[in-house]
Amino acid sequence: MSYIKTGYLEYSELESLQTLPDEKRYQEGPVAVIECVQNIPCNPCEASCKFGAIHIGSPITNLPTIDTRKCIGCGNCIAKCPGMAIFVVNKTKGRGIASVSFPYEYYPVPKVGDKCHAVDRKGEYICDGTVSKVVNPASYDHTPVVTIDIPIEYANEVRSIERGYQP
Amino acid sequence: MIHKDVLVIGAGPSGLSAAIEAGKAGADTLLVDLNLKAGGQLFKQIHKFFGSSAHHSGTRGYEIGSLLLKQARDAGVEIWLQSTVIGIFPGGKVGIERGLDNGEKDLVTLKAKTIIIATGASENAIRFKGWTTPGVMGAGAAQTMVNVNHVRPGENIVMIGSGNVGLIVSYQLMQAGCNVVALLEAAPKVGGYSVHAAKIRRAGVPIYTSRTIIEALAGEDGSVCGCVTAAVDDHFQPVPGTEETLKCDVITLATGMKPTMDLVKLAGCALKFHGPLGGYVPIHDERLETSVKGVFVAGDSTGVEEANTALDEGKIAGISAAEELGYISHEDADAMRSEIWSRLDSLRLGPFGERRMKEKKAMMEEYSETVKVPAAFQ
Numbered sequence: 001m002s003y004i005k006t007g008y009l010e011y012s013e014l015e016s017l018q019t020l021p022d023e024k025r026y027q028e029g030p031v032a033v034i035e036c037v038q039n040i041p042c043n044p045c046e047a048s049c050k051f052g053a054i055h056i057g058s059p060i061t062n063l064p065t066i067d068t069r070k071c072i073g074c075g076n077c078i079a080k081c082p083g084m085a086i087f088v089v090n091k092t093k094g095r096g097i098a099s100v101s102f103p104y105e106y107y108p109v110p111k112v113g114d115k116c117h118a119v120d121r122k123g124e125y126i127c128d129g130t131v132s133k134v135v136n137p138a139s140y141d142h143t144p145v146v147t148i149d150i151p152i153e154y155a156n157e158v159r160s161i162e163r164g165y166q167p
Numbered sequence: 168m169i170h171k172d173v174l175v176i177g178a179g180p181s182g183l184s185a186a187i188e189a190g191k192a193g194a195d196t197l198l199v200d201l202n203l204k205a206g207g208q209l210f211k212q213i214h215k216f217f218g219s220s221a222h223h224s225g226t227r228g229y230e231i232g233s234l235l236l237k238q239a240r241d242a243g244v245e246i247w248l249q250s251t252v253i254g255i256f257p258g259g260k261v262g263i264e265r266g267l268d269n270g271e272k273d274l275v276t277l278k279a280k281t282i283i284i285a286t287g288a289s290e291n292a293i294r295f296k297g298w299t300t301p302g303v304m305g306a307g308a309a310q311t312m313v314n315v316n317h318v319r320p321g322e323n324i325v326m327i328g329s330g331n332v333g334l335i336v337s338y339q340l341m342q343a344g345c346n347v348v349a350l351l352e353a354a355p356k357v358g359g360y361s362v363h364a365a366k367i368r369r370a371g372v373p374i375y376t377s378r379t380i381i382e383a384l385a386g387e388d389g390s391v392c393g394c395v396t397a398a399v400d401d402h403f404q405p406v407p408g409t410e411e412t413l414k415c416d417v418i419t420l421a422t423g424m425k426p427t428m429d430l431v432k433l434a435g436c437a438l439k440f441h442g443p444l445g446g447y448v449p450i451h452d453e454r455l456e457t458s459v460k461g462v463f464v465a466g467d468s469t470g471v472e473e474a475n476t477a478l479d480e481g482k483i484a485g486i487s488a489a490e491e492l493g494y495i496s497h498e499d500a501d502a503m504r505s506e507i508w509s510r511l512d513s514l515r516l517g518p519f520g521e522r523r524m525k526e527k528k529a530m531m532e533e534y535s536e537t538v539k540v541p542a543a544f545q
Binding site: 009035039041044082083105106107119121143159160 | 215216217219220224225226227341342350355360361362363366368369374376475516517520
């Protein structure tokens with residue numbers, strides 16, 4: 001369990017601790033990836049999903065599980081997770097492009113079309129990306145959800161963007 | 168002399184929710200706090216809270232603070248701010264240095280039938296060479312600066328301690344525009360929730376476990392210009408030859424908290440040492456009554472936890488005080504408490520809560536063995 005020493009999850013570690021969408025599901029459309037692996041007392045993600053795709057139940061320290069058949073990748077859970085540990089990955093954009101959506105609570109709020117440096121779970125530069133969507137309604141309570149387009153081979157690694165990057 | 172049914176000392180999450188419950192039940196309730204604003208730490212908490220919907224999960228701390236203040240007003244709770252309790256005397260007499268609207272202070276003695284002590288916790292410091300250098304501060308102070316006063320403590324921060332406070336304050340300092348150079352943790356693993364650690368890692372903050380600060384370096388102006396860190400061995404001793412220097416202008420310490428005990432000591436409450444709860448704590452029963460009859464405790468002052476458990480403990484204390492005075496029947500109070508206790512028990516499950524749950528249960532057992540029946544305040 002290296003994440004306890006390093007503070008971040010390797011994808012292989014995440015796979016062993018959480019149920020992730022399989023490649024077949026990724027090919028069917030956008031889907032949520034839950035990166036919550038400790039039994040902490042927290043459950044707003046469960047209520048945030050109007051499709052009933054996320055389950056925690058009782059006790060509240062259960063890990064969330066996702067039914068990827070019910071998930072449509074809407075991303076509502078992203079802003080609701082207080083741990084900012086849910087992402088939506090879309091590998092069906094074509095032309096070798098995938099998109100990754102993540103919560104982003106820093107200024108300046110990115111704008112559609114911005115060029116960015118995509119970073120992995122340990123904050124290291126992975127590839128260049130382009131902001132393709134920014135959703136920030138009042139119901140998200142100041143947690144903008146940013147979507148960036150990146151080369152598809154990095155879709156399981158990219159989880160944020162470099163702060164303050166200016167091309 | 169002013170007479171009150173219930174005096175609640177400390178207007179943080181536990182004190183506010185205690186006052187709300189007592190007020191709702193019909194008790195004449197006064198809530199006092201030494202700060203300019205009620206809410207305790209809630210107004211510094213700009214992040215969304217964990218927990219269940221019963222605990223306002225997903226809501227930011229300052230919004231919970233505003234909600235509780237409104238509920239307190241609706242429940243008819245009287246609130247005195249800038250008011251410091253300076254003495255608790257036999258018979259429920261309490262001395263308060265009361266802040267007045269004109270900025271002056273007045274000394275007031277009042278008599279309370281029951282007292283709820285909800286004075287929270289204070290930060291621990293660690294000692295190292297240069298620890299008094301300007302620029303070394305508690306993580307809580309840095310958090311107050313950015314989130315309440317909107318002032319950055321500096322540009323480049325080194326955070327000491329990887330509990331949830333260290334992780335969350337690091338994140339909030341970055342939100343305020345600071346750069347967090349590194350986070351050091353003397354233990355071999357991250358202490359707080361991995362999701363909080365992940366948040367600052369992907370923002371580019373390195374976390375060094377088994378490493379601590381051994382010296383703060385001062386620049387020409389006498390304030391912090393860097394720090395020396397070293398790897399530590401299994402006994403937390405610095406390993407010679409592993410020193411590294413980091414450049415920074417602020418060093419923030421998030422190295423644990425301990426319950427604020429001054430008033431429970433004055434009230435003569437029996438104390439016991441419980442390391443996992445932060446040190447000495449006033450022991451209490453399932454009604455949150457201390458060894459002194461009519462004196463209740465709630466929140467961090469009876470074991471350092473987090474806001475959700477403080478909110479629930481406050482409710483129990485408020486219900487019990489109202490029950491003590493006959494505003495709530497014993498049957499109703501028992502039913503209300505048992506619902507809250509089952510919620511508290513579920514909050515204290517899992518790898519982070521279990522130790523505290525065990526410790527709390529052990530403490531309540533000590534109470535039933537040693538105190539049995541609370542005695543009148545002598």
